[in-house]
Amino acid sequence: MNLTITDMTIRLVLSVVLSGFIGFEREYTKKPAGFRTHILVSIGATTVMIAGLMMFRDYSSLSNMDPSRLGAQVISGIGFLGAGTILREGFTVKGLTTAASIWAVGCIGLVVGGGYYELSTISTLTVFITLKIFGKVQYKYENTYEVYLFHIKYTDDFSVETLFQYLDKRSLQLLSLRYNEEDAEFTLRINKSLDYIALLKRISEEKKIYYINTQVESEIR
Template sequence: MAYEEILLRLAIAVFAGGSIGYEREYKNRPAGFRTHILVCIGACVIALIQVNMNEEIIRRVLINPNLKDILRADYGRLSAQVISGIGFLGAGTIIHNKGSIKGLTTAATLWVVATLGLAIGYGYYVISIASLIICVIVLISLKKVQHKLFHGEADVKLEVDFIKRAKAVDYIDEYFEKQNIHMVNLRFLTSEVDGVKSCIYTINLPRSLNLNQVMRDLAHNDHILEIKEVDDDH
């Protein structure tokens, strides 16, 4: 394979991995910009090695036909190891914490980036570029579509009174993450009465959740004294 072709494929791998990694880095995910680039380059290198090995086998068989039953070309062997091996890296980005799971999308992007690297390394430019464009659209544009389909259109404001702010806020954050509740804004109130602190959460609920049930669930925490819905003029 010509050196120019090798450099071209590696450059495309850097671009493809960086394009998906940038979106993950922007959202402060465990595997970000550099990780995705390295995964894509690594997969591309494996594919390039496989291509060059096969070309070398074909060249030797053409020179010495007696080797045709000894030397065999197999395009899938190294690629299969990449696909299975990337699962360990993807599993490392998945975090299970108190019933909630984080990092599934990042694990999926690492797996996709590895497949893109293989496609680029084998020289399937149309497949790799088209797949890259689709992946970027899924990660960026479909996030808004997903929010509209599965979340309510109107935001809700909740005023929460508590004693120990840190413990109460941690509990609320964990609950929101577990229930896939999007927190639009958080405002702490400066006034305190008898050591009671307050804050106002602006949230957007999934369509499957009921506001009253959410308020009842949050009220179970011992550090939360009162929780109520407030209007937009509050």
């Protein structure tokens, strides 16, 4: 099978579209691995698969090789390197996009080593566009939210589950939580379209809560 530059471009673009569709769904449902992470992983996998097919075409008469073995080695090997960039802070995971970019770049390196310069160039441009342009798209989406740190104090008979039930009803994302018998600290990701004052008023109406303080996360840093 003779793959043209057009064929490779179509496959990589389709890979971006399909993985981006899944990645945005993960992002929208507030999962750790989101939009760009899925796209980068897919780009890398597509790149390796195309390279495997091309190598099988070029060298099948000289060796009984399996084109899928190349991708298997990449997945098992570079994953350890990418894992080193992932950090967990409370309920928040950071570094997944960096880990995926390392994985994708490793795949591109394999293709370059095989001498498939057209494929590696197209894939590199695709990764770059993903990081730059889709990064702006992701930022615009995330910019619709604000992260707040709450500190509340309550009486001994206060049930934290009561607060959880209210937060769940308002579809707020709880990022971190620390609490004991006297007080609690938690961070919330709140859509800017939500009435923040109404949220504070609702929490303050709880008679068993006698102190409440809140700050925007950017002000804490």
